[in-house]
Amino acid sequence: MTDLAHIRNFSIVAHIDHGKSTLADRLIQETGTVKDRDMKEQLLDSMDIERERGITIKANTVRIDYTADNGEHYVLNLIDTPGHVDFAYEVSRSMRAVEGSLLVVDSTQGVEAQTLANVYQAIEADHEIVPVLNKIDLPASDCDRVAEQIEDVIGIDATDAIQVSAKTGQGIHATLESIVTHLPAPKGNLDAPLKAMLVDSWYDAYLGVIVLVRIMDGTLKRGMRVKFMSNNTLHHVDRVGVFRPEMEMVDSLGPGEIGFLTASIKQVRDTRVGDTITNDRNGTEVALDGFKPAQPVVFCGLFPVDSSEFEDLRDAIDKLALNDASFSFEMETSAALGFGFRCGFLGLLHLEVIRDRIEREYDIELITTAPSVVYHIFMRDGAMTELHNPADMPDMTLVDHLEEPRIKATILVPDEYLGDVLKLCQDRRGIQEDLTYAGTRAMVVYDLPLNEVVFDFYDRLKSVTKGYASFDYHMTGYREDNLVKMSILVNDEPVDALSMMVHRDRAEMRGRAMCEKLKDLIPRHMFKIPIQAAIGGKVIARETLSALRKDVTAKCYGGDATRKRKLLDKQKAGKKKMRQFGKVDIPQEAFISALKMDG
Amino acid sequence: MTDDWQQGGFGLYVHWPFCQAKCPYCDFNSHVSSQIDQKIWVAAYLSELDRNAPDLSGRVLNTIFFGGGTPSLMEPETVAAVIEAARKHWPVSNDLEITLEANPGSVEAGRFSGYRDAGVNRISMGIQALNDNDLRRLGRIHSVAEARAAFDIARSCFDRVSFDLIYARQDQTLSDWTAELTEALSMAVDHLSLYQLTIEDGTAFGDRYARGKLRGLPEDETAADMYLSTQEICASHGLPAYEVSNHARPGSESRHNQIYWRYGDYLGIGPGAHGRLTINGQRYATETFRMPGEWVKAVNSGSGDALRTPLSTTEQAEEYMMMSMRLSQGLDIERYTKFSGSPINSHKLSQLVDLGMVEQDGAMLRATTTGRPVLNAILRELMVG
Ligand SMILES: Nc1nc2c(ncn2[C@@H]2O[C@H](COP(=O)(O)OP(=O)(O)O)[C@@H](O)[C@H]2O)c(=O)[nH]1
Ligand SMILES: C[S@@+](CC[C@H](N)C(=O)[O-])C[C@H]1O[C@@H](n2cnc3c(N)ncnc32)[C@H](O)[C@@H]1O
Ligand code: SF4
Ligand SMILES: [Mg+2]
Numbered sequence: 001m002t003d004l005a006h007i008r009n010f011s012i013v014a015h016i017d018h019g020k021s022t023l024a025d026r027l028i029q030e031t032g033t034v035k036d037r038d039m040k041e042q043l044l045d046s047m048d049i050e051r052e053r054g055i056t057i058k059a060n061t062v063r064i065d066y067t068a069d070n071g072e073h074y075v076l077n078l079i080d081t082p083g084h085v086d087f088a089y090e091v092s093r094s095m096r097a098v099e100g101s102l103l104v105v106d107s108t109q110g111v112e113a114q115t116l117a118n119v120y121q122a123i124e125a126d127h128e129i130v131p132v133l134n135k136i137d138l139p140a141s142d143c144d145r146v147a148e149q150i151e152d153v154i155g156i157d158a159t160d161a162i163q164v165s166a167k168t169g170q171g172i173h174a175t176l177e178s179i180v181t182h183l184p185a186p187k188g189n190l191d192a193p194l195k196a197m198l199v200d201s202w203y204d205a206y207l208g209v210i211v212l213v214r215i216m217d218g219t220l221k222r223g224m225r226v227k228f229m230s231n232n233t234l235h236h237v238d239r240v241g242v243f244r245p246e247m248e249m250v251d252s253l254g255p256g257e258i259g260f261l262t263a264s265i266k267q268v269r270d271t272r273v274g275d276t277i278t279n280d281r282n283g284t285e286v287a288l289d290g291f292k293p294a295q296p297v298v299f300c301g302l303f304p305v306d307s308s309e310f311e312d313l314r315d316a317i318d319k320l321a322l323n324d325a326s327f328s329f330e331m332e333t334s335a336a337l338g339f340g341f342r343c344g345f346l347g348l349l350h351l352e353v354i355r356d357r358i359e360r361e362y363d364i365e366l367i368t369t370a371p372s373v374v375y376h377i378f379m380r381d382g383a384m385t386e387l388h389n390p391a392d393m394p395d396m397t398l399v400d401h402l403e404e405p406r407i408k409a410t411i412l413v414p415d416e417y418l419g420d421v422l423k424l425c426q427d428r429r430g431i432q433e434d435l436t437y438a439g440t441r442a443m444v445v446y447d448l449p450l451n452e453v454v455f456d457f458y459d460r461l462k463s464v465t466k467g468y469a470s471f472d473y474h475m476t477g478y479r480e481d482n483l484v485k486m487s488i489l490v491n492d493e494p495v496d497a498l499s500m501m502v503h504r505d506r507a508e509m510r511g512r513a514m515c516e517k518l519k520d521l522i523p524r525h526m527f528k529i530p531i532q533a534a535i536g537g538k539v540i541a542r543e544t545l546s547a548l549r550k551d552v553t554a555k556c557y558g559g560d561a562t563r564k565r566k567l568l569d570k571q572k573a574g575k576k577k578m579r580q581f582g583k584v585d586i587p588q589e590a591f592i593s594a595l596k597m598d599g
Numbered sequence: 600m601t602d603d604w605q606q607g608g609f610g611l612y613v614h615w616p617f618c619q620a621k622c623p624y625c626d627f628n629s630h631v632s633s634q635i636d637q638k639i640w641v642a643a644y645l646s647e648l649d650r651n652a653p654d655l656s657g658r659v660l661n662t663i664f665f666g667g668g669t670p671s672l673m674e675p676e677t678v679a680a681v682i683e684a685a686r687k688h689w690p691v692s693n694d695l696e697i698t699l700e701a702n703p704g705s706v707e708a709g710r711f712s713g714y715r716d717a718g719v720n721r722i723s724m725g726i727q728a729l730n731d732n733d734l735r736r737l738g739r740i741h742s743v744a745e746a747r748a749a750f751d752i753a754r755s756c757f758d759r760v761s762f763d764l765i766y767a768r769q770d771q772t773l774s775d776w777t778a779e780l781t782e783a784l785s786m787a788v789d790h791l792s793l794y795q796l797t798i799e800d801g802t803a804f805g806d807r808y809a810r811g812k813l814r815g816l817p818e819d820e821t822a823a824d825m826y827l828s829t830q831e832i833c834a835s836h837g838l839p840a841y842e843v844s845n846h847a848r849p850g851s852e853s854r855h856n857q858i859y860w861r862y863g864d865y866l867g868i869g870p871g872a873h874g875r876l877t878i879n880g881q882r883y884a885t886e887t888f889r890m891p892g893e894w895v896k897a898v899n900s901g902s903g904d905a906l907r908t909p910l911s912t913t914e915q916a917e918e919y920m921m922m923s924m925r926l927s928q929g930l931d932i933e934r935y936t937k938f939s940g941s942p943i944n945s946h947k948l949s950q951l952v953d954l955g956m957v958e959q960d961g962a963m964l965r966a967t968t969t970g971r972p973v974l975n976a977i978l979r980e981l982m983v984g
Contacts, residue, residue, distance in 0.1 A: 583950060
């Protein structure tokens with residue numbers, strides 16, 4: 001146990017790629033927490049997908065021992081938080097477990113949209129903030145300009161900003177000193193009953209559920225019995241430990257400390273993030289303010305390409321859900337795709353991560369249907385229901401009106417691209433709320449419908465600004481609008497998996513775009529295929545895929561029998577990856593690709 | 600008990616792997632070599648015949664086909680020795696067909712009478728185009744005048760002469776092609792092989808195509824129109840299609856190639872030759888070593904075979920369907936069902952019939968004139984089941 005005065009708990013906030021993970025690596029290395037020979041890049045990103053995409057998804061924790069210049073020994077607990085908007089809720093709850101933040105800004109780039117979003121969360125959590133200007137080894141580094149920007153845009157003092165190169169190690173020592181001198185020590189009462197915050201939890205195949213905790217008061221000891229206050233469940237603590245970043249067992253954790261416990265808990269669902277953990281008897285009376293659980297905002301159907309793999313898919317989803325309480329699912333049947341699951345996600349990245357993991361770790365090929373947001377349907381009889389799947393849209397005559405979720409989006413962009421960004425937001429039914437300048441960059445704030453953003457807004461933004469814009473958003477609420485269900489008919493048969501909700505004014509445009517896309521995505525058949533978009537019974541767009549005219553091997557002699565059989569076997573395998581809608585085969589990619597808009 | 604192959608017959612394929620120059624579109628097993636000791640080749644062919652004969656004893660040989668490469672580079676003596684050995688191993692049918700593929704150069708034409716004396720009774724000439732500009736663009740080393748002269752010599756030596764043309768060439772229009780085809784039909788010919796130019800991977804054309812440098816190829820629509828016009832024009836001249844790319848006056852069809860399409864047995868010798876052989880009731884796919892030197896060496900140490908793979912009944916069903924559906928005669932449903940063990944998916948079948956792609960005529964299933972240009976799509980439907 002460490003006394004409070006010698007503990008510092010902090011997180012690092014940064015825009016993606018500004019060097020958060022690299023800085024964490026350097027801090028770990030400089031303090032000898034991990035031997036040089038065990039050092040691998042991006043130590044805290046443990047999932048393959050995190051390493052590959054260079055993003056942090058789950059919060060990760062490491063305990064660092066540091067002897068400061070004043071000769072005192074300190075314990076530093078770092079919680080590395082995700083940078084992507086989809087996982088903003090993880091950031092906010094991790095922030096509540098620590099007292100300070102390093103604000104990392106790439107000194108060649110300056111403040112970006114996620115810098116803002118994340119730093120505001122740190123400010124909201126009452127953090128002491130130490131600005132760190134990273135990448136000073138690069139020629140384009142401009143610390144003065146970026147420090148000024150931090151003061152102007154964020155409004156915090158940047159005179160003491162530390163100049164760092166997480167790459168060369170320059171400024172790392174100064175950063176460690178600054179953590180000790182500038183960040184406050186945690187507060188807490190050793191003699192009070194146990195009061196610990198449940199920061200996060202995940203499933204481990206060997207140990208069961210691992211619970212990340214921050215001790216506020218009292219002591220957590222191996223062998224004791226604890227109570228989870230939200231549901232009054234009792235647990236016997238079989239292990240207590242810390243991360244370095246590998247797990248290391250300790251006997252107890254005291255006030256201000258961050259570590260983990262295991263208690264033979266079988267499911268992540270049995271633990272509630274933000275819960276208060278205390279002694280089973282004579283515990284604390286007052287629980288901590290809970291966190292509100294993260295709500296899925298994007299839904300889509302996941303179906304196995306090979307329908308015989310449905311049970312395997314169920315298994316995979318069950319296992320993933322054990323570790324990810326923010327991901328929801330229920331069984332779905334589609335006329336065309338058979339059995340699958342309707343799944344809810346925090347955002348599109350979250351969706352992609354889960355889908356990738358099912359395909360890779362469980363080796364199941366998937367068809368992903370059009371992602372949809374959650375609409376509120378107000379029926380004529382006054383009832384309100386949530387619509388997660390456009391296929392479930394009730395008869396319009398029974399519906400009074402519909403509401404859709406809106407977001408507030410903040411975009412920072414060099415001014416030469418401003419026009420393109422405004423056009424994009426306008427095209428997506430955005431309402432401008434603010435436009436200011438920070439140096440040569442504009443900061444635009446838009447109120448946008450989530451359904452216009454969910455799918456490919458970020459890709460489009462990157463492409464119109466050549467990657468120079470940064471983007472962040474949060475949900476603001478629901479608003480009524482003129483929304484309709486658009487169905488897609490292929491060869492006169494409705495394809496439920498392609499139906500979508502659209503704004504009435506945008507329906508023709510989207511319908512036309514969908515039909516054109518599908519015309520390219522569906523291979524030609526032996527007959528011509530009409531592709532139509534319709535609202536109710538009314539066709540609003542139409543394309544015709546002409547019939548296949550020629551597909552025959554010109555020359556085929558004795559020696560070609562083997563070659564031709566192999567070729568046909570390959571084509572047969574290709575055909576298995578398609579889905580039959582009436583007489584038409586639709587390739588699985590079509591379900592997602594058809595939705596991408598070019599304008 | 601009769602074996603299935605007997606419904607297709609038994610033929611011998613002899614591969615000659617050398618050419619004077621490599622054509623840029625060609626992915627056949629052909630090599631350019633300046634010194635070829637034909638004695639070595641004769642010995643190797645004969646050794647392969649000796650090796651295979653015991654497994655195939657008692658059969659009647661229906662056809663021999665010298666293919667390539669450019670078999671018209673073979674000495675007539677080489678050809679004679681192979682024919683003689685084959686006749687020694689097997690009794691032959693009364694109407695034994697012996698075809699040799701010839702390039703239409705003047706040197707080759709000089710050997711035609713020698714081939715006739717060796718026993719060849721049918722010539723298939725690779726004329727490819729009837730205009731000099733296109734012949735050059737196809738990388739051919741003969742001219743139209745040479746081709747016509749060679750054709751006249753062939754006509755005087757052989758009762759049966761066929762030639763090959765390639766269409767859908769660069770910058771060729773539909774009317775260019777129909778005019779050229781009509782000209783070809785005016786020559787005294789009883790069999791024509793008319794191939795749409797196929798861009799094959801690993802050829803010079805394939806590389807240029809991949810780099811976007813092979814310009815002027817007709818659009819799919821034009822190529823489809825060319826195919827349909829070809830069917831009509833040939834039929835109206837008395838040479839209807841009996842296979843996807845082959846047209847003949849009734850009775851003049853290539854018997855050897857029909858062994859492939861009717862899924863008979865054939866022994867393939869020479870580098871890269873494939874075979875289908877039924878031995879003790881089991882059908883095998885055979886394949887010899889591809890590189891000429893390697894093949895000769897392998898033969899000298901006992902066997903030219905690189906592969907001899909037993910075919911499952913499912914594989915045989917697929918092969919039989921793929922091959923027989925190319926014929927205007929079509930597929931024998933009962934024979935197919937015997938291989939596959941289950942009937943053709945009746946739902947798929949009736950869909951294809953409704954679309955006018957296939958028709959069923961008693962015991963036979965065949966692609967219609969509408970269906971044949973999209974035969975691969977039909978096969979995909981029927982085979983996925
Ligand atoms: N030149 C230079 N590159 C850096 C520095 N810090 C990080 N990087 C690079 O910037 C990229 C993004 O860094 P990373 O730590 O993954 O950023 P994160 O997304 O904030 O976690 C990586 O390619 C790093 O190697 C630095 O100080 N100097
Ligand atoms: C392998 S060649 C042998 C005959 C001879 N060597 C010749 O080229 O004249 C047989 C025939 O296949 C056809 N052929 C070869 N490659 C082709 C291609 N890429 N596309 C269409 N037909 C082709 C030609 O018509 C050729 O006559
Ligand atoms: S002559 Fe015939 S076999 Fe030889 S390369 Fe040309 S097309 Fe191929
Ligand atoms: Mg990172």
